[in-house]
Each structure stands twice: as C-alpha cells, then as structure tokens.
Amino acid sequence: MENDFSKIQQKSYLRCSTIWGEDVEGYFYAIDEENNQIILENESISFSSSSPILEALYKPAKLGEHSLRFLSCSAIKGFMVLRSSSEIETKERLRFERELPYVYDAPDDEALKRKEKTAIQTIRERQNHIKPGISEEIQSLFNHFCNMYPDCHWEGDSMIIMGIRIEPPYQPESCKGEPEVTLERIRKNLKQKLRLPS
Missing domain, CATH: 2.30.30 (SH3 type barrels.)
Structure with a gap:
C-alpha cells in the first residue's frame, strides 16, 4: 500500500x-x-x-x-x-x-x-567511507573519525585519518604516522571510543 x-x-x-x-x-x-x-x-x-x-x-x-x-x-x-x-x-x-x-x-x-x-x-x-566486508563495530569506529576529521579514507584494511594509519586490529598501538601531535590525538580519541583505560 x-x-x-x-x-x-x-x-x-x-x-x-x-x-x-x-x-x-x-x-x-x-x-x-x-x-x-x-x-x-x-x-x-x-x-x-x-x-x-x-x-x-x-x-x-x-x-x-x-x-x-x-x-x-x-x-x-x-x-x-x-x-x-x-x-x-x-x-x-x-x-x-x-x-x-x-x-x-x-x-x-x-x-x-x-x-x-x-x-x-x-x-x-x-x-x-564504506568498507565492504568489515564488521559493524569497525565501520562505526571509522564513521566516528569521519565525523571528527575532514581527511579520512580506507587504504586496504587500514584507516587513514589525517595522514595517520590505523591498522587491524584497530587499537591505539596500531596507529602509525606523523606529526606526533596528530598521532597522539588520534590514539587518545581511539582509546576513548574503545573505552580503554588511559
């Protein structure tokens, strides 16, 4: 109807x-x-x-x-x-x-x-911004970064957020790149999103 x-x-x-x-x-x-x-x-x-x-x-x-x-x-x-x-x-x-x-x-x-x-x-x-075959939790994590930072995309299975690479399993220690201040900001944000202790 x-x-x-x-x-x-x-x-x-x-x-x-x-x-x-x-x-x-x-x-x-x-x-x-x-x-x-x-x-x-x-x-x-x-x-x-x-x-x-x-x-x-x-x-x-x-x-x-x-x-x-x-x-x-x-x-x-x-x-x-x-x-x-x-x-x-x-x-x-x-x-x-x-x-x-x-x-x-x-x-x-x-x-x-x-x-x-x-x-x-x-x-x-x-x-x-949509990565086929990725879990809903990881897609939600990527969406979170997209709503915070203007430069976000996928490169293979890695998230690229403001030039910082986040590789599987998408934990703070999986973050690599420069400048250091951006790297630390994204690690801190990732910890908060994953509710990990500081």
Missing part, C-alpha cells in the same frame, strides 16, 4: 520509517510529485539509524542545524504525524518562523534541485 502524503498539512511534524531501518523526523516541507519524494526540514537530533552504513552516508548536522531531507516515497515503509501544523504550540511556531522563514514561501524548484544535486554528490563521496 502506497503512503498518501497529499492530505498532510505543510509544517506538520512527521516520523517516517524507511526500508533501510532508518527513522527520520522533521517538518513536512513539500511533495515533489515529479520525482515521487517528500521533503522534510529536519534537525540534527531527528536522525536515528541502527546501521553504520547509513551513518557513513548521512553525516549528522551539528546541534541546532537544520537540513532539507529528500525521501523517496517508495523507500518509506510508513509514517506517523506526530503533531499536525495546527497542534504545534505557539512558542514552537514562533521559533519555527524565526529559524525557517522560507518555509512559508512557495518551494523554489531551482533551489531544491541544487540542494538535491549537492546532497546526492555528498552521498556519493561518502560512499567511499
């Missing part, structure tokens, strides 16, 4: 569950009938995923940031209106109007296409 978004009020707050096990919450922005997708305005706290692969593809926004999220209707298993537009309290509505004033304007098709193109390009670039 196909989801029917046609009767949803703009600015209603939805939770959509996808076929990939992801829950996305956000304010209903628009329906893109031509591409069979909906557009949600969501915040950093509204992303929930049980998959390290999805975490690798979608870098979470920083606290307080908002982003447009394009969801294919065919990828949505189900949705729930958490609060209709009319149910949103006055305080939240005022915050919404102040932070997202453009939501009341008619959707700008060209701006949406540019945003979609940028989002697709970002996802394609982040696909390189």
Whole structure:
C-alpha cells in the first residue's frame, strides 16, 4: 500500500520509517510529485539509524542545524504525524518562523534541485567511507573519525585519518604516522571510543 502524503498539512511534524531501518523526523516541507519524494526540514537530533552504513552516508548536522531531507516515497515503509501544523504550540511556531522563514514561501524548484544535486554528490563521496566486508563495530569506529576529521579514507584494511594509519586490529598501538601531535590525538580519541583505560 502506497503512503498518501497529499492530505498532510505543510509544517506538520512527521516520523517516517524507511526500508533501510532508518527513522527520520522533521517538518513536512513539500511533495515533489515529479520525482515521487517528500521533503522534510529536519534537525540534527531527528536522525536515528541502527546501521553504520547509513551513518557513513548521512553525516549528522551539528546541534541546532537544520537540513532539507529528500525521501523517496517508495523507500518509506510508513509514517506517523506526530503533531499536525495546527497542534504545534505557539512558542514552537514562533521559533519555527524565526529559524525557517522560507518555509512559508512557495518551494523554489531551482533551489531544491541544487540542494538535491549537492546532497546526492555528498552521498556519493561518502560512499567511499564504506568498507565492504568489515564488521559493524569497525565501520562505526571509522564513521566516528569521519565525523571528527575532514581527511579520512580506507587504504586496504587500514584507516587513514589525517595522514595517520590505523591498522587491524584497530587499537591505539596500531596507529602509525606523523606529526606526533596528530598521532597522539588520534590514539587518545581511539582509546576513548574503545573505552580503554588511559
């Protein structure tokens, strides 16, 4: 059964569950009938995923940031209106109007296409962060570094983080490289992530 978004009020707050096990919450922005997708305005706290692969593809926004999220209707298993537009309290509505004033304007098709193109390009670039055949724990560890440092990639089975090589079994003593200050920072971060004693 196909989801029917046609009767949803703009600015209603939805939770959509996808076929990939992801829950996305956000304010209903628009329906893109031509591409069979909906557009949600969501915040950093509204992303929930049980998959390290999805975490690798979608870098979470920083606290307080908002982003447009394009969801294919065919990828949505189900949705729930958490609060209709009319149910949103006055305080939240005022915050919404102040932070997202453009939501009341008619959707700008060209701006949406540019945003979609940028989002697709970002996802394609982040696909390189996924290492086939690696355990979920190791992929999660790599995702953690990707969200902290701009220069991260795989080289064989080794993680390269800011020029520092982390080889299997991905322990602090497996880290090699220079400069020493970066090496120590990454070792310390790895210890914290693995919850090892200092």
